[in-house]
Amino acid sequence: MKLGEIASFLKGEIAGPPGGEAVEITGAAGLGDAQEGDITFIASPKYLRDVFSSKASAVIVKDQVSDLKIAQLKVTHPYRAFAELLKLLYVRQHSPSGISSDAFVSGKAQTGDDVSVYPFAYLSDGVRVGNRTVICPNAFLGENTIVGEECVIHSNVTIRENVKIGNRVIIHSGSVIGSDGFGYIFDEGIHNKIPQVGGVIIEDDVEIGSNVSVDRATTGNTIIGKGTKIDNLVQIGHNVKIGRHCVIIAQVGIGGSTEIGDYVTLAGQVGVSDHTTVESGTMVGAQSGIMGQVSKGIYSGSPAFNHREWLKAQVVFAKLPELNKKIRELEEKLKEIERRNPA
Numbered sequence: 426m427k428l429g430e431i432a433s434f435l436k437g438e439i440a441g442p443p444g445g446e447a448v449e450i451t452g453a454a455g456l457g458d459a460q461e462g463d464i465t466f467i468a469s470p471k472y473l474r475d476v477f478s479s480k481a482s483a484v485i486v487k488d489q490v491s492d493l494k495i496a497q498l499k500v501t502h503p504y505r506a507f508a509e510l511l512k513l514l515y516v517r518q519h520s521p522s523g524i525s526s527d528a529f530v531s532g533k534a535q536t537g538d539d540v541s542v543y544p545f546a547y548l549s550d551g552v553r554v555g556n557r558t559v560i561c562p563n564a565f566l567g568e569n570t571i572v573g574e575e576c577v578i579h580s581n582v583t584i585r586e587n588v589k590i591g592n593r594v595i596i597h598s599g600s601v602i603g604s605d606g607f608g609y610i611f612d613e614g615i616h617n618k619i620p621q622v623g624g625v626i627i628e629d630d631v632e633i634g635s636n637v638s639v640d641r642a643t644t645g646n647t648i649i650g651k652g653t654k655i656d657n658l659v660q661i662g663h664n665v666k667i668g669r670h671c672v673i674i675a676q677v678g679i680g681g682s683t684e685i686g687d688y689v690t691l692a693g694q695v696g697v698s699d700h701t702t703v704e705s706g707t708m709v710g711a712q713s714g715i716m717g718q719v720s721k722g723i724y725s726g727s728p729a730f731n732h733r734e735w736l737k738a739q740v741v742f743a744k745l746p747e748l749n750k751k752i753r754e755l756e757e758k759l760k761e762i763e764r765r766n767p768a
Contacts, residue, residue, distance in 0.1 A: 426450050426514075428483050428496055431464065434513060437500040440489045445496030449721065453510055456481070464498070466507040485510075519559060528560075537574065555592065573629070585641065591651070599636040602627070604661025606640040606647075606681060619643060621663060628652075634659070634675070637756035649685065655764050668705060696727070710735075 429446030432439050439445040451462035456472060459481035466485035467476055474482055476493065483496040485503045500506040502632040519541070524530055527544035534548040537556035542548065546560045549567050554560065555574035564578045567586035569601060572578065576594045582592070584605030596602065608619035623642025627649045633639070634657035642664045649655070650669040659673055662681035667673070669687045679685070681699040686705030691697070695709050698716035703709075706721045714727035725735040741748075 428464070428498065431500055431510065431513075434553075435485075435498065435500055435509060436508045437485070437498045437506065438536070439496060440486075441493060441495060441497040445483070448489075449494045450483060452569055453507065453514055454481070464510065466503045468504040468507075484548075501664070518556075521557065529546070549586070570603075573744055579635075585625075587624040589646075590627045591623065591631070594632050595632040597635040597637075597657070598634060600633055600638070602633075602639045602640045604638055608644055608663060608681070609642055623664070627650075628669075631655070640665075640681075656693075662699065675709075708732075 427446060428439060428448040428450055428501045431450060432446070449462065450464045454460070454463045454465055456465050456475045456479050459479050461480055461482055463481045463485040464485065465479055465481040467473060472579045473490060476490065481495060483498060483595065485500060485506050487499065487501065487503055489497055490497060502534070521539035522541040524536065524540065524542040525544045528542045528546040530542060530548045531534065531550045531552065533550040536553040536554045537558070539557045540554050541559045542559035543560060543562040545562050546564045547566065550558070553571045554564045555572060555576065558572055559568055560566070560574040560578050561580040563580050564582045566572065566584050567588070568582045569586055570584050570588045573592035573594065575592055576590060578584070578596050581598050582596050583601045588603045603625045605621040608621060609616040610619060617696055621641050621643050623644045623646055625639055625641050628651040630652045633651050633655045636657055637655055637659045639649065639661045640663040645664060647661065648666045648672065650667055652670040653667055653673070655673045656675040658676050660678045662679055662683070664680050664682045667685045668689065671685060671689045672686065673691045674693045676694045677691045680699030682699055682703065683697050683701045685703045686707070688702055688706050690708045692709060692711040694712045696714045700763070701716050701719065703715065703719045704721040707719055708723045709715055709729060710725035710732060712727065713725050713729040715724065715729045723732040724730060724737045725732045
């Protein structure tokens, strides 16, 4: 594909040496991996130095780079443009394959137009699958579960009964949606199970990574809001409500009945206690622990507190052995003074 065609697709402007429109682009790669024929990108000025040693044939930039001898494609958001280009160059459009004869689809299930159901998928009674949705091999959809349009349910996903999934949702392999919430009453020396009779609602444009567990509600619904993105190995407890366009990174655990606002970011391995409320726009740093009422802000630590204060505390923490040594030295000096000058 010619760079001129890519410029038209991305609505960008070609700069740099003459003839850039005719540069042949055969692939896309990061700065360090790009070879001749590849197009790369600069998302931050701190990578400017690296582009001069890159072997790429062209680079996507926000502002033209002086003295650069390869073609440049100027766009408003280089990273976003690069992502769109990856779709163009590498992502194949799915061709509907229909329902495999090796899949089990209940006579009481309903499937829309251009649905693909691959071998050994299982669609239970009352399941409804929307138009152009793909159900991959070995996926299980429980009774009365609804999956919207243009979804992709990857292999070995389990979606239990009474789950409602919106449109354009992607669920990666190994995830379980609608497993029982972790609810027990301790009485007479044993843990008595509380029946989990609620459901799960996943709104439009959510993406769920691999090996994620989303528990069904005890009653009512566990809810994941529109546009939220969830990384691998995340646990979401029963009756949790997550707002719109949140980002939840790997190994986060969210306790039951927690309410998380919109545009919240939980970094890797964050622990959220049950019945916590997190205001919209909050960011929580990796390996932090939060509980109670969390107002909008940036937090780190366990228990978490203001991120700036946490950074200062980390500096002090690193110096504790040195401070402890100095304190002991001062104590010895005081003892020596007391010996010399008895009261």
